[in-house]
Amino acid sequence: MSPAKDQRTDRSSVTRDALLGAAERLFAEHGMHAVSNRQISEAAGQGNNAAACYHFGSRADLLRAIETRHRTAIDAIRSRKLEELDSSHELRDWIGVLVYPFTEHLEALGAPTSYARFAAQAMADPTYRDLVVAGALTSDLMLKTVRGINRCLPDRPKRVRLGRWMMASNLLMHTCAEIEGELAIGKPSVSSNWSVVAEELITALVGLWEAPPARPANTTSARPGRDANSSITV
Incomplete structure (x- = not known):
């Protein structure tokens, strides 16, 4: 050349x-x-x-390029964490593999950062959610992390597991986005240390996943041969 x-x-x-x-x-x-x-x-x-x-x-190609630039670094951290984890059966260890790559990457970027807020915007936008986020959530490294977390959980109906994963992904992404935004203006209300943020997130996510499923809602209806006030479990 x-x-x-x-x-x-x-x-x-x-x-x-x-x-x-x-x-x-x-x-x-x-x-x-x-x-x-x-x-x-x-x-x-x-x-x-x-x-x-x-x-x-296109705009889609631009968004993919932004995500790819960060995803490479995040995947490298997650791969290392998976190797270190070996065959742990501790839920907190596996949730760490979910959380640490994201927070360690944000810390490595140095302040101010904007990636967490970008990713949160993408997650909340139905036009771009699948375009930007879906690939990251279905990568081999993420699927291995998901399987590791699931192995540590009590038996749960599929609807409960899906619901908890939706809550967990939003908690992780939007918490980091909020903190990143505060750091960008120099007024952190929680912590300016991403290591502390990671530990708090992991503790919260352990509680989220270990919490028992909600009791099914009860409905009341009048049917032939039944008291109109009797409870019917859905």
Whole structure:
């Protein structure tokens, strides 16, 4: 490769990184639909207002690129945690494999960060949830983590397990997003230490998963041969 081509490649890489950083921050602060490609290009210091389109094509490709940039680092941490865990049967250990990769990655990025808020925005947006989040939740490393957590749990109906996973993913993502937002303005209300945040999250998630299922709701209806006030278990 010629020196001139090397320089063009380097400039392109720098521009892409600037666009990814600007897009992530703007999406985190304003949501997925309130940010234009022109705003992203301007925030990245690009004179060409179509720079985001030129380097990434569609909005979907831009979002995937942001997620992929972080997912590589998070997966590397999760892979290491899984190797260290070996064959533990402790629920807290396995929940740690879920939580630590995310919080350790945020800590490694240095303040201020915007990835947790970006991911929370993606989770809450039905247009982009599957596009950005689904791949991360169904990766081989995540599925191994899920199976490890499930092995440590008491027998639960499938509906309960699915419900707890939905609650857990929202608790993890949105808690980190809230704390990240507070850190970004220098006013943390809980803790500025991601290690402490991780331990609190793990403790909360252990309680969430170990809690017994709610008792089925009772309904009352009048039927032939039954007292109208008798309870019918759903």
